[in-house]
Amino acid sequence: MKILVCISHVPDTTSKINFTDSDTKFDTNGVQFVINPNDEFGLTRAMWFKEKQGATVHVVNVGGAETEPTLRKALAIGADEAIRINTPATDGFSVAKQLANVAKEGGYDLVIGGRESIDYNGGMVPGMVAKLIGANFVNTCIGLEVEGDKATAIREIDGGKETLKTSLPLVIGGQKGLVEESDLRIPNMRGIMQARTKPLNVKEPVDANAETNTVSFQKPAPKGAVKLVDSVDELVNLLHNEAKVI
């Protein structure tokens, strides 16, 4: 089985978010980047397929050279090969088109993406990739088994789970549940060393115009001061007369 794991290079969740250029660009100064958590669950599941079922695992990312450390980390964790599509990740559609091209050319059986990236939270890419390459698609995937060309996927639905039978080629939008947080892997020193010699191929992008453009970003208003109240009566009074919520 040939697996392609799509990796987004996203700011760490503890990063302080700021914008530049009149609030049109994300300020990357001092920001630490990580593998998108939803993608990391998928990558870890892919490593399981590699170790238990002999799958080959490639990772792919759309972005500039600054995203390569994220791909190297994926290689250090155990992916066999990395591909970087050399163009900035602008909107969901343009990213999906680039990924679909790689997925098609590489003849992958399984494409694992994250349900959404934690930076822009578009949540569109895996579905679009599936459509563009004509593969089956399971979103919000929290469990995946593959046998031959048949797959059993578990999908999170409101208040429960749905188990689906489908076949390869398949695209999933993965999330926690594919593996648990305690299964996530920290690359070890030997893995980091070996990642040096694994291929990281830079691929030029195909034509894909962004369908949306950012006009501006706005941060939520800062939280107001906390008011401490001494009694339930006073709380009810404030909620009723000041906050006007009850």
Add this chain to the structure above:
Amino acid sequence: MKPDLFEAPDYYNLDELLSDEHKLVRQAARDWVKRDVSPIIEEYAQKAEFPEQIISGLAEIGAFGPYIPEEYGGAGLDQISYGLIMQEIERGDSGVRSTASVQSSLVMYPIYKYGTEEQRKKYLPKLASGEWMGCFGLTEPDHGSNPGGMTTNFKDKGDHYLLNGAKMWISNAPFAQVAIVWAKNEEGRIHGLIVERGMEGFSTPETHNKWSLRASATGELIFDNVKVPKENLLPNKSGLGAPLGCLDSARYGIAWGAIGAAMDCYDTALRYSKERMQFGKPIGQFQLQQKKLAEMITEITKAQLLAWRLGVLRNDGKATSAQISMAKRNNVDMAINIAREARQILGGMGITGEYSIMRHSMNLESVITYEGTHDIHLLITGLDITGLNAFQ
């Protein structure tokens, strides 16, 4: 114990001096410490117990002999990577870092540098995987700063050596399978011997009641007519320079490790100073607290630069023992002072096990003493710059 919220300070953008690979190495070690060390270490330190599960963790991430070539089970990384790993582990606890330092610099290093090919193949992979743990016997009850005066000795008995003597303050001794023991031959020349647990007459009683490095195991090595096979002698270097070469490697790791302990204390104190309210404002707004914090970050930044430059020199094979000595002394002294100041910022909370500061503070009392005391390192620098020997 509070959740580990550590954020590493980098006031001078020193990350720009590191490669992407260095940063990945550091992040991996940091992630491991947050996941496997921080949640448990306080409890083990309080109980004065060595967390044995740490051995497989250290082995798994590759903290045993990261610069030993891959063919012997290491990772083949450079010296800066080694330093960064030590920094991150000591950020968690100096005792855990000591366990890793001893295994890497004092056991694997001499076998790799001074051992035969057979010795390398026999011991290094098992030491890298943590299957075997090692310790290093140089210090004796009556010979600490003056190791050349050692009395532990071995005699050539034809088909084996007969080893007698005792070593003290030996990290990892109580559970080590392998001991690198420095002893004098009949001519008074110092040689390294590989002594294995189970050899008759070899025992390792544990040292109890330490107020420092409580989560690491310390003991003695006692040799009572131990028959050591001749093939267990490290043949490629002898004299005091042989163990001192190992200490260069270990001291280099300590120079980085101490930064980790200091960063943890500073980060804790900085966060606390912004949250703790007194007189209607955060204590971080008071000038005396700011003075402490400002001096801490300044000293940490200087220590980071020192360690990084030393790493570059070591990568080029150009770092002198005296340069390593200076970094060990400066950085540990820096860390112990920061731990003390940070403890004061936290007031009464600083003495509790809720925070890591007091543990670091107590640990650093050992770190400033072992691998050359602070005073001895001053004399090493003194000798280096004056050419005049204050030891004799």
